Amino acid sequence: MIRIDDLALFVRTAALGSFSNAAREVDLLPGQVAAAIKRLERELDIRLFARSTRSLRLTAEGEQYLPTARSVLDTLKEGREKLRRESAELQGTLQVAMPSDLGRNVLLGWMTEFRRLHPALNLRLFVSDQVVNLFRDPVDVAIRSGVIEDANYIALPLAPWNRRVLVASPDYLARKGRPMESEDLLRHDCLQYILNGRVYDKWPVGGRVFTVSGPLMTDDADLVRRWAVSGEGIAYKSWVDVREDVLAGRLELLLSDYAGEPAPVNLVYPHRKQFSPAVQQLHSMLKSCFAELEQGLPELL
Structure with a gap:
């Protein structure tokens, strides 16, 4: 040869x-x-x-x-x-999985703009709080919030500074009072969610873990945010998920002296060979967009 x-x-x-x-x-x-x-x-x-x-x-x-x-x-x-x-000129189809709240309320506009910038590219968005298996499911990349523990995946940072915060609406706080210490969470209606069959009712706040309770529970993180905005209880949410609500006054930050657990946002894919031009450009755009969401976090916390 x-x-x-x-x-x-x-x-x-x-x-x-x-x-x-x-x-x-x-x-x-x-x-x-x-x-x-x-x-x-x-x-x-x-x-x-x-x-x-x-x-x-x-x-x-x-x-x-x-x-x-x-x-x-x-x-x-x-x-x-x-x-x-x-x-x-990006072509073909890019399949992206993302969490419900982050996908609907933060990423949707950015992904739509990304598609407008690359009209020959088809986008398929899978919006769900169920964690996809990138080796098995028909997905190219996933956007995930939280520490990536699976060493089989490659994680590219989008918002490494992100973390969870405690929030409630002014209406709820007027009716139920504002928690002044982390122990006060045990006496409040805390909004819980289920992920992969597990109830997340243990909230790490200020170096301690509190087992919270409340009358409402869901497997959709977007509903937790909506319940919090409508005054149904206290939510423990990622900053990027509730930032707009906090800045608009629909939600208020609670116990800001107690640091919440890290919730870095990453672009995750299974193999280096799948770092295609479309994935590269999507990562670059999203990283720039997320950087703007950090603004406001240091002043308010």
Whole structure:
């Protein structure tokens, strides 16, 4: 089988007139170039150069083969350039999984804008609080909030600064009072959710874990936020999920002296080979968008 590198060395040797000159151009030894030419001659079963101690010239067969070699290399170069040009216009289908609250209230607008910027790309969004298996389910990448513990996945940070916060509506606080200490959570209506069959009723706040309770529970994190806004109780939510509600006054931050647990947002995919141009550009855009959401967090907490 003819090696492309050997073919390129043949063309350059013919142009430069010596193995030494061709070797210097590509940072090889003259003997390595000579070996490459010999391999090519064996594959073609012809003699490409007439060699002597003082000169190197193409044989008649070499002269005849040189245009073919140049044409092959030019075709390959053109193919590479075409791929680069086409990769600038994203095509195909990108399948993205995301959590319910983050997907509906934060990511939806950004993903729509991403699609507008790349009209030849199809987007399929899977919005659910059920954690997808990236090796089994028909998904290319997932956007996840929380510490990624599965070492089989590759996680690219989007919002490494994000963490959970305690929030409630002004109406709830007027009716039930404001918790002043972390222990006060035990006497309040706390909004719980279920993820993968597990009830998240243990809230780490201020270095302690509190087992909370309340009359409302759901498997949809977006409903927890909606219940909190409508005054049904206290929620323990990711900052990026409730930021707009806090800034708009629909929710208020509670116990801000107690740091909530980290909830970094990551773009997750199963294998480095799947870091396609579409995934690369999506990561770049989302990272920039999430950076704007950090604004307000230091001042309010």
